[in-house]
Amino acid sequence: MNRPIVRMTDLPLQNKVLVIREDFNVPLDASHITSDARLIAALPTIHLALQNKAAVVLLSHLGRPVEGLWQESLSLAPVALRLSELLQQPVRFERDWLNGVSVNPGEIVLCENIRFNVGETANDPSLAKKLAALGDIYVMDAFATAHRASASTTGAVHHAAQTCAGLLFMQELEALSQALIAPVRPILVIVGGAKISTKLQLLAQLSDTADLILVGGGILNTFMAASGLPIGASLVERNLIPEATAIIKKLHVRGASIPMPTDVVVAKQFARGAIATIKPVADVADDDLILDIGPDTAAAWALLIHTANTIIWNGPVGVFEFPHFAHGTRIIATAIAESHAFSLAGGGDTIAAIEKFGVTRHISYISTGGGAFLEYLEGKTLPAVAALQDAYKAICRN
Ligand code: AMP
Numbered sequence: 001m002n003r004p005i006v007r008m009t010d011l012p013l014q015n016k017v018l019v020i021r022e023d024f025n026v027p028l029d030a031s032h033i034t035s036d037a038r039l040i041a042a043l044p045t046i047h048l049a050l051q052n053k054a055a056v057v058l059l060s061h062l063g064r065p066v067e068g069l070w071q072e073s074l075s076l077a078p079v080a081l082r083l084s085e086l087l088q089q090p091v092r093f094e095r096d097w098l099n100g101v102s103v104n105p106g107e108i109v110l111c112e113n114i115r116f117n118v119g120e121t122a123n124d125p126s127l128a129k130k131l132a133a134l135g136d137i138y139v140m141d142a143f144a145t146a147h148r149a150s151a152s153t154t155g156a157v158h159h160a161a162q163t164c165a166g167l168l169f170m171q172e173l174e175a176l177s178q179a180l181i182a183p184v185r186p187i188l189v190i191v192g193g194a195k196i197s198t199k200l201q202l203l204a205q206l207s208d209t210a211d212l213i214l215v216g217g218g219i220l221n222t223f224m225a226a227s228g229l230p231i232g233a234s235l236v237e238r239n240l241i242p243e244a245t246a247i248i249k250k251l252h253v254r255g256a257s258i259p260m261p262t263d264v265v266v267a268k269q270f271a272r273g274a275i276a277t278i279k280p281v282a283d284v285a286d287d288d289l290i291l292d293i294g295p296d297t298a299a300a301w302a303l304l305i306h307t308a309n310t311i312i313w314n315g316p317v318g319v320f321e322f323p324h325f326a327h328g329t330r331i332i333a334t335a336i337a338e339s340h341a342f343s344l345a346g347g348g349d350t351i352a353a354i355e356k357f358g359v360t361r362h363i364s365y366i367s368t369g370g371g372a373f374l375e376y377l378e379g380k381t382l383p384a385v386a387a388l389q390d391a392y393k394a395i396c397r398n
Contacts, residue, residue, distance in 0.1 A: 002177065002181060005385070007165055008164045008167060013048070015054065016052075016054050017055045017103060017134070018057065018137050019131065019132075019134045020057070020059070020141055021145075022042045022058055022059065022060045022142055023038055024039060024079045026038050028078065037368075041168055043087070044167045045168055053106055055103040055105050057101055057103055057109050057111065058109065059111050059131065060113070061113060061145070069116065070095075070112075080110045084108075091109070092107065094111050094112065097111040098117060120150050122150075124151055124155070125151075128151040128154075129159045131156035132156040133159075136162060137160070137162045138160035138163045139164055140169055140384055140387075146372040146382040146383070147369075147371050147380070157384065157388055157391055163388065172372075172373075175364070175367065176367070179312050180209075180376075183309075184310055185211055185309060187209060187308065187309075187311075190213075190305075190332060191216075192215065192219060192316045192317040192318075193216075194217055195219070195237060196218070196219040196223075197237055199219055200240065200243055202378050205378050207247050207251050207254075210251075213247075214317070218234070221236045223260070224281070226245045227260050229260060230281070232266065232284045232287060233287050234288070261294060263281060263296045263297050264278075265291055265318065265324070265327070266288035266290055267291055274291075276324035291318055291325040292317065293317050299331065302332070305332070305339055310342050310344075311336055311339060311341045312344050313346075313363075314346060316329040326356075333354060336363060338362070344364065344365050344367065345366050345367070347367075347373060347374065348370050
């Protein structure tokens with residue numbers, strides 16, 4: 001997990017052609033970019049290249065096209081336009097680039113969606129070699145794709161004459177290791193979301209180190225059922241109750257805890273306009289759906305959040321998209337924002353909640369990597385990180 005990597009700042013970049021693998025997988029409505037957060041996150045790396053008078057070739061995927069077929073709706077052309085506005089300089093868009101692009105120092109070229117090429121997902125070596133041959137240095141900066149072993153995320157790293165991690169990639173790794181490798185205790189973990197099956201490995205991994213775990217959302221229902229509490233007709237994965245029980249036991253043995261709520265917000269239907277009722281946990285009826293933690297629980301958990309020195313947050317604690325069931329997630333988000341702890345958050349819905357409740361600036365680090373963020377926290381080796389570490393080792397050998 002902690003082997004060294006060559007950083008972009010370690011290499012002389014002057015007048016080199018830098019091929020930078022970015023994550024420009026932005027949300028699009030027709031050809032309109034609805035959030036340019038991923039483009040903004042990439043700017044420091046591009047600026048560093050330009051300050052060094054490097055020539056810049058940018059690669060990214062967008063969506064999940066069928067390889068080998070160009071598809072207008074998944075073209076990166078709108079990204080080139082928005083990027084040139086953000087950088088205040090032209091970004092040349094190249095549709096036909098695989099056999100080489102001409103680019104001068106100080107110029108920027110954005111190549112069409114890498115996933116239009118056959119072999120990207122399967123990490124085809126001939127494609128990877130072509131990507132590596134596009135420039136002098138291959139810079140991996142797309143942390144959000146680090147959990148995928150594709151031609152542009154690992155293959156080209158292996159084949160490049162010189163390779164390094166970009167500024168965003170290193171920033172992500174450093175924030176994650178601050179929370180995982182040498183965290184300041186107490187460590188508090190908040191895991192919410194719909195299904196425990198998608199977060200089980202994360203919970204199992206973090207229950208080895210966390211001092212306190214707060215679970216919310218549909219996941220909480222499975223833990224409540226495991227604790228013998230009534231959950232009515234709520235979303236639950238009964239087959240995973242034994243795993244939830246094992247996690248509770250493991251935490252108790254370690255002297256850590258996973259508190260259950262004292263009150264919840266229920267409804268009779270899963271609907272935006274459903275009537276919300278606050279109930280003590282013991283009063284949950286057979287036809288109730290638990291859609292949020294109750295206000296007493298939220299207030300008690302906010303106090304717990306204030307005792308932590310490290311906070312890791314993934315997943316809303318209720319159906320925060322519906323106003324009547326957003327209170328718990330709002331209180332949790334606000335408590336994290338007010339906390340003095342190092343706070344790390346990530347995941348699509350978590351970022352949506354952070355933005356909705358206006359606390360973005362008060363979270364210590366918000367990861368851009370949804371799947372990569374989760375897999376790193378689960379203790380998995382991310383293929384792109386391993387490829388960069390191998391490249392470092394290869395340099396030391398030579
Ligand atoms: P995930 O993608 O697994 O992080 O799940 C996020 C989704 O879980 C959000 O869209 C929430 O609306 C949903 N969610 C949160 N709490 C509940 C709940 N109690 N029952 C059903 N869905 C929930």
